Amino acid sequence: MFWYTDVGSDLFMVKPIIFHIDVNSAYxxxxxAYQLDRGSPLDLRTIPSVIGGNEKSRHGIVLAKSxxxxxxxxxxxxxxxxxxxxxxxxxxVPPRYNLYMKxxxxxxxxxRGYSPTIQRYSIDxxxxxxxxxxxxxxxxxxxxxxxxxxxxxxxxxxxxGIGSNKLLAKMASEFEKPDKIHTLFPDDxxxxxxxxxxxxxxxxxxxTKRKLxxxxxxxxxxxxxxDPKYIHSxxxxxxxxxxxxxxxxxxxxxxxxxxxxxxxxxxxxxxSDIIDSRTAQMVLLSLIENVSIRLRESKKxxxxxxxxxxxxxxxxxxxxxxxxxxxxxxxxxxxQAKDLFDEMWKGEPLRHLGVHFSHLCSNDFFQLSMFQxxxxxxxxxxxxxxxxRTKYGNDSVxxxxxxxxxxxxxxxxxxxxxxxxxxxxxx
DNA sequence: TCTGGGGTCCTAGGACCC
DNA sequence: TCTGGGGTCCTAGGACCC
Numbered sequence: 001m002f003w004y005t006d007v008g009s010d011l012f013m014v015k016p017i018i019f020h021i022d023v024n025s026a027y028x029x030x031x032x033a034y035q036l037d038r039g040s041p042l043d044l045r046t047i048p049s050v051i052g053g054n055e056k057s058r059h060g061i062v063l064a065k066s067x068x069x070x071x072x073x074x075x076x077x078x079x080x081x082x083x084x085x086x087x088x089x090x091x092x093v094p095p096r097y098n099l100y101m102k103x104x105x106x107x108x109x110x111x112r113g114y115s116p117t118i119q120r121y122s123i124d125x126x127x128x129x130x131x132x133x134x135x136x137x138x139x140x141x142x143x144x145x146x147x148x149x150x151x152x153x154x155x156x157x158x159x160x161g162i163g164s165n166k167l168l169a170k171m172a173s174e175f176e177k178p179d180k181i182h183t184l185f186p187d188d189x190x191x192x193x194x195x196x197x198x199x200x201x202x203x204x205x206x207x208t209k210r211k212l213x214x215x216x217x218x219x220x221x222x223x224x225x226x227d228p229k230y231i232h233s234x235x236x237x238x239x240x241x242x243x244x245x246x247x248x249x250x251x252x253x254x255x256x257x258x259x260x261x262x263x264x265x266x267x268x269x270x271x272s273d274i275i276d277s278r279t280a281q282m283v284l285l286s287l288i289e290n291v292s293i294r295l296r297e298s299k300k301x302x303x304x305x306x307x308x309x310x311x312x313x314x315x316x317x318x319x320x321x322x323x324x325x326x327x328x329x330x331x332x333x334x335x336q337a338k339d340l341f342d343e344m345w346k347g348e349p350l351r352h353l354g355v356h357f358s359h360l361c362s363n364d365f366f367q368l369s370m371f372q373x374x375x376x377x378x379x380x381x382x383x384x385x386x387x388x389r390t391k392y393g394n395d396s397v398x399x400x401x402x403x404x405x406x407x408x409x410x411x412x413x414x415x416x417x418x419x420x421x422x423x424x425x426x427x
Numbered sequence: 428t429c430t431g432g433g434g435t436c437c438t439a440g441g442a443c444c445c
Numbered sequence: 446t447c448t449g450g451g452g453t454c455c456t457a458g459g460a461c462c463c
Contacts, residue, residue, distance in 0.1 A: 055428045079429045122463045205461050
C-alpha cells in the first residue's frame, strides 16, 4: 500500500494521500446558496426540500434532497408524488443546470490552487492526489482549510474523504454529512467500513445487493471475507471488483484529463405518449440534430447508431445498427434511425425516445474522404448550420417540419434556460 | 400531476470463419 | 449421426455511477 521513491541516495516511504471532495446535496446546496445570495430569508438546506423536475411534463422525480427531508425517508430518484405523500409540506424547487455548472466550475477553480492533479469525477465530485506533496502539512489540516474556504468563499459545504486510494477516499466522504472530514486508511477498514451494509459499497447497486442478500452477505465485511474464487465464479468480473473494493483494494490513478468519449446520446420523455410514427420520427430527428451537433463539436464520427424507446408500460427496448462507414451527417443518421424505429416499434404508445451514437472515430478529413458516402454538399450544410446556431442561437435555423408541430426542434439534454443574475460570490 | 437524462462497462447468444 | 472448438464480430439487454 506504499510507494517507494528514490530521491538521491535515500529511500523515502511515501504514503499515498488521495482526497475525495463531494458537495453535500449538490443541486440543493447550490440552489440554497443562490437563493440566499439573492436575498431570500430562507435556507432550503434547513427545511424538508428537494430539487425536482416538472411533473406536468412527466419529469417529476427527486433530483436532490435536503438533509431534513431525509428524515421523511425521501429518496433521490423517487417521484415527487411519492415524496410529497411522505412529507406534505415538502418544498419543491425546479433545477437550474446552468447554475450548477457554474458552481461546479467555481469549486474546481478554487481547488486548482492546491494541486494540478485534479480529477473531476462528476459535477459535484472531485479527486485530488496529494501523494508526496504535503511536506509537513497534516492531510486533515489541509482538508479543513479547503472545506472552510469553499464554505466561506462559495457558500456551500462539502465532505472530504481522505484515503490511500480513490475507493477509500470516496467511501470516507460518504460517512457522516454534511461539512465533515473523514479518513479511511487500510488499518481502518475493519472498524470503519466492514460493519456497513453491503449496499453502501461503491458499485453495489440494487441488483447486486439483492443477489448478495440472497446468499446471506449483508455487510461489506462479510463480502470481504468471502472466497474471491467463489465470488468470481458467481458474479463474474463485477464480483471480483466489489470483492476487491470490500477489501479496500483499488489502484486507479487520479487523472487530470478526461478520457476520450466512447459514445454520446440524447433521450427524452414526452409530456404525453406518442401514438403515431410521424411524431416519433420528428422527435428522433430533433434528438439526432442535438447529438450530431455534439458529435461534430467533438470532431468525431460515429459508426453505430442506436434507437431506444420506452412504452407506456415502462418497458424499454432498443435497436442498433453498424454503418458501413462512420459518419457525422445529421441526414444519414436520421435515415438510419427511421429504419431502426420502423423495424422495432410494435405500435404501442411511447413515452420516451432516445438516440445514441457509438464506435466513435476521428472525423479527420483524410480518413473521411476515403470512404464517406455523404456528399461534400451535405457536410458543408451541416457545418454551416452549426456555425449559424453557435452564432445566433439554436432557434436561428429550424427545420420547416417543426414550425407548426408544437415540438422543439432540438430535443434532449438539459432544457435551455433563460439567463439570470449570477451569484455575487462566484463573479 | 406517477416513475429523468447522460454516461461506462460487461455478458449472453448467434453468426461466421478457420 | 453419436454432431469439434476457438476466436471475433455483432446485437440486445442489464448493471453501475452521477
